[in-house]
Structures are given as structure tokens and as C-alpha cells.
Amino acid sequence: MRDLVRSNMRNPNAIAYFLMAVVALFFPAVVQFASGGSGDYLVGLAADGGVYMLMAIGLNVVVGFAGLLDLGYAAFFAIGSYTYALVASNHLGVTPIEHSLHVPFWLALFIGMFVAAGAGALLGAPTLRLRGDYLAIVTLGFGEIVPRVFRNGGVWTGGVPGISALDVPTLPGWFQGPWVGQDFGWVPDFRFTTANLTAYYVLMVVLITFVVILVNNLHGSRLGRAWMAVREDETAAAASGVNTVSVKLLAFSIGAATSGFAGAFYGAKLSYVSGENFGFIVSVTVLAMVVLGGMGNIPGAMLGAIVLYFILFWLLPNAPLQMENLASSLGLGFLNQSTPDGWPGIAEVVSRSKYVIFGVILVGIMLLRPQGLLPSQIRKQELRHEEHEAIAAPRQLQA
């Protein structure tokens, strides 16, 4: 035990995992304690943040490991959500099929995942031969098409209002214990209802743990090494016997699968899906999370997801009110009133400036710390290696 601790003391990834695990474990209890039992909203927010974290982990496989820029990642999220909505609600009953499906939650979660992975493979097969930025454009186009198809899908997808009243998650039937339907410490009742968001939170933590272990193993596997080889130099990888097309296709599909998985959970949590929730902004947000945290590093992507989610969904929505209070307490209360010459009041200005902050984060990170908050150790070593080479040989001009 002591050896394990000592050997990981200086490993930032191990520290990050440890800290995230501790925070994840104690977060609901601390929040409930600090807010006097009314912290459900925050716990629910954290569960939603977990959806983004799952997506960040998945996109990290595509962008960070295999070096494929996917700008339509939300499309797979949408596909996962809608698949869940179709197989786990009354909706199929109102379509020409006239028989609604209620697949159990755990099965539906994986159906959503596999359908998204299939869509990823279908899109990837003809397009992964394209050069890097063409692939980015194809995925961007795909990401724009999918939500619109769902929105225009008429009776099949519920059209613009989407599909509501999806089945809520349930624990698997064989999963019995004192915590089911009974008070258990700070988990008052482990049933998935809108009033009990802690259950969703715990489920999210379990799912993330599962995905992180899976992706971590993939990263260390033969396939993971092939991804990195393709990322660094596709020609060299192909010459060394890596089947680049299938390797890239696998990265793409695994990324899509994670997104679909997250989408299915998202649908179950909201109990509602609509084409409006999967726009380009979602894809960009997840990409920004991966970039912010550190491309190619799993705990980095997770950290990026936490930080950006906190900024976008907690700081920014609360900022307008805070600014209004600040202005009042500074004696600048007149700033809170909107005036006829175009000043909409300080709260409105702050809430409108969301995109400005978003842009500044993206540009700032890329300019000031392009390796991200928690950079990948392997890439760091590679970079250091290159520096040595650069000293030995005169720097070559790069095209």
C-alpha cells in the first residue's frame, strides 16, 4: 500500500483520479450538509455534468488518442437519446408501428450505445479516408443534419416538441439490498424520481467509473498504441503494419458509442428529448472540455469537463444576479435599469456575454497553454524528445 502511494505521489494523473474519486464520493453528502438538506438541485446539476464528462471521455478517444477532429459529436449524443426515447417510452405506440416498447433501462442504455456506434461506423466508413480537416467538415455536416432530421421526422420522432415521458431508470431486478426503497445513510430512497436526484448522481458516477476503466484499458492496449501511431504519423503507422482505416474506424465508433451511452442516460434523466438540445454548441462545448483539460489524457478530459461545466452551467447562469447585487451594493443601482437608448440592464448584459466568455476561454487556452490543464504524460515526453533533437540538428522548416 505504501509503495503504491509513494510510486504515485508524483504522478499528476493518479492524483487527479484520486481527488476526483474523493470529491465524487463526498460531493452529495457535503452539498446536502452545507445547504441544510436542500442541495438536490446541485446534485442534479452534477449528474447532468456527468453526461458532459462522459462525452468528453469519448471525444478524447477520437480527438486525443486517434487525432481525428470530430465537430459533430453531438449527433451521436442525439442518436443515443432518441434511440432510448423510442425503445423506452409510449412513443412507438403513436407511430405507424402502433406498439410501444419498454425495454428495461440497462438494456436500453446499451441499445442506445450500439445504435450510436453503428451510426459512427456508417458515417466513418466512407469518410475516414479523407484528410484531417475534411473529416472535420464531414462530421460538422453530419452534426447539423442529425438534429434537423429528428426535428423534421414528424410522427416518428415527435417533430419539434420531441418525445416526452420516457421511462425512468430502474435498478436491475437482481440488484436487491437494504438501499432499495429504504433509507440508507444520505441516500434517503434509492429510487429514480425527479425528487431524488442523488440516485441519478450515483448512477452517473458508476457509469463514468465503468467507462473510464474501459477506456483506460483501451488506451494501454495494442489498439491504443495503434491510435497513437496513427495520430503521430499515419504513413509511418501504415508502413509498420497498422490497418489505419479500421483503427480509425474503431476510434470513431468507440467515441460515438460513448456519446450514445451518455445520450441514453441524458434522455432517461430528463425523461424528454427534443431536436433543440443537440446543436453545434454541444459539440463545441465538449471539444472545448477536451482541449481545456488536455487532449489525449483521460483525467485531463474529465477535469476539463468539470471546470468548463462549472463555468458554463453554474457561474454564468448565476452571474447576472450576482452582478445586480454587486451593482446595488456599490451604489451603482442605476446600472440595473434598462434605458431607452439601448442599455438593457447589467443582468441582461452579463447573461448575453456567455458567448464572449466561451470564445475567450477557447482562444486563451490554445494560445497560452495548448497542452491543456492536465497534459498527457506521453505527449509531454514526446515533446521533450523533439526538443533534444532540435538542439542536435538545425531546425527544419515545416510546411
Add this chain to the structure above:
Amino acid sequence: MAAMVQRLRASVISTPTASLINLVGIAVVAVAAVASVQRIYQGGATYFFQTMGFGLAEGAIFALVALGYTMVYGIIELINFAHGDVFTLGAFFSLALMPTFGLTEGKISGAAIILPLLGLFVVTMLFCALVNVVIERVAYRPLRRAPRLAPLITAIGMSALLEGVMNVWRGPFNLHYPDFLPEYQIPLGGGVTIAAKAVMVIVIAVVLMVVLTLFVNRSKLGKAMRATAQDRDAAQLMGIDINRTISATFFIGAALAGAGGIIYGLYYNSVQAFDGFQYGLYAFTAAVFGGIGNIPGAALGGMLIGIIFAISDGYFSVAWTQVLIFAILIFVLVFRPTGLLGMRVPEK
């Protein structure tokens, strides 16, 4: 010789799956063409010319914006996501400047608008051009040697930043843009008419594009641009100031986008802070359609996308038009990544 024959054979006879995919592609295009022709025939000539008027006017604006994408991509291989927002910025800026030029709706009309409008065009184009040059200087130049992903991400960031600034400035509302263009229809004979508005938009856009083409083909700076696009290092060795040339490319591209923004405002009489992103994507599709990096290709692609847009809107379903445009984008990239006029460029 043998190698050449082999290469030729490889380009003609491809793998069975590839030829199957190509067959499917040709079939889809053929079905779409037949369906369109049938609907157009049923719709009658008057409706067709009206639709074409819309399509060409919209296509002219797409083409103006697409030129900026294609020039920037041609020279530094960057998809400048902020370009669409520079276009909206042109509309916003000119809207704010209109009273200064005495362009108030209802107070000025007829030929009197030409001179102030010309001034408005010049000032707006300069402003947008300077903004774009600053964007390049701040967000793209420091990353020129960085991995390809880095400037793409700052481009997305800059797009968000511009949208945010416009959103803070005027709010997320549809703003009314004054209507100065004449409303009458020009008769073409046989009861067929075309809107004067559309004709004016097309004329302005075509003039700007001709000037651009002459500039790129004839001027020294244009030559420098072409050289830099072809081989940046060799151009540098020949004494071309790369940074200045790239700045000039951003300058010209944004000036055209700014002009496009004014034309868009005058034609549709409404702008919104987040319009630029969508519109930029359509324009980018046009650039890819025509062959990215190819200036006549962008103009052609813009016109074609405009016409497809109008036909889909006019004869099929408005709701599916956007899906169709992005499907075309994917289609072109899968079947003909070089676009209609593009040439096969080796990956640098």
C-alpha cells in the same frame, strides 16, 4: 511508362466497394434531378423565374462569403469559422452607421441613395477587413506552426467571441434592416418577371468578384498570394513577406464578407447576431462544392448552392433544405473531395 499505365488504371478501375459507392452516388443525384425537373415543369415558367431570382441573389451572397473561406483555406489551410461572423458583423456595423450617412428609411430614396450607400460599403468593408486582420494576428498567426487542430479551435473560439460581442451589443433579436432597394419587377417578356432587387444584388456581387479576380491574377500582391498558397517556404525564400501576404488575404476576404453583410441586410431586411454561423456554413459548403482554394470555384459553388437552396425551398420543403445542403457537403467530400473545379492537391 508502366508506372503511368498502372496509375491510370488505378484511377479508372477502383475497388469494387468504391465503384458501388460511386454508383449509389450517381443514382441519388439522378433521382434528385428527375424529381426537380418534374416539379419545375409542373410549377410553370413564372414561378420558376421568380425562384431563380431568389436563388441567384442568395447565391451571389453565398459566393461573396465563400470567397473569403476559399482564399484563407487556399493560403493557410485553415477553416476560418469566424468568417461567417465577420459577415454578420458587416451587417451590424453598417446598420449602426446608416444614420451617420443620412440613410434613414423614408427620408431618402431613388438615386440619392447611391453615393451614401457607396460610402457605407467602403467604410464597412474596411472595418470588417481590419477586424479580420486583427483576428488573424491574435488567434491564428501565433499558432501557424502548431498542430492543425489548434488554429481550428481558436477559429471556433473567435466565432463565439464575435457572436457574443454582437449579442451583447444589440441582443439576440431580429433587427430590422432598412429597405432601400427598389421593389419593382423587371419584365422579361411573356409575363415572366425578375425582381430588380435580385438583379441589383447579383450585379454588386459580380462586380466585386470580378475586381477580386483581376486583383489576384494581375497585381503583384495577388501573385504573392498565389505563390504563398502554392508553397509557403519557397515563396518566403523568393523574398515574399509571408505575414503581409496572409494578412492581405484575410483583409480582402473580410472586405468581401462585409460587403456581403450589407447586401444580405438590404435584401432580407433583417439580421440577427447568430445568423453568421449558419450562413457561414452554407457559404463554406459552397466553397467546398466549387473546390476549396479555388476562387472561380467558390463563385460557382455559391451560385449553385443558392439555386439549390431556392429550388428546395420553392418546390420541395423548407424544413429539409438545410439538411439537403449539409448532405451535399458530405456527398461532395465523399465522392469528389476536390470539388467541381478543384484540382487534386497533395496533403502538405
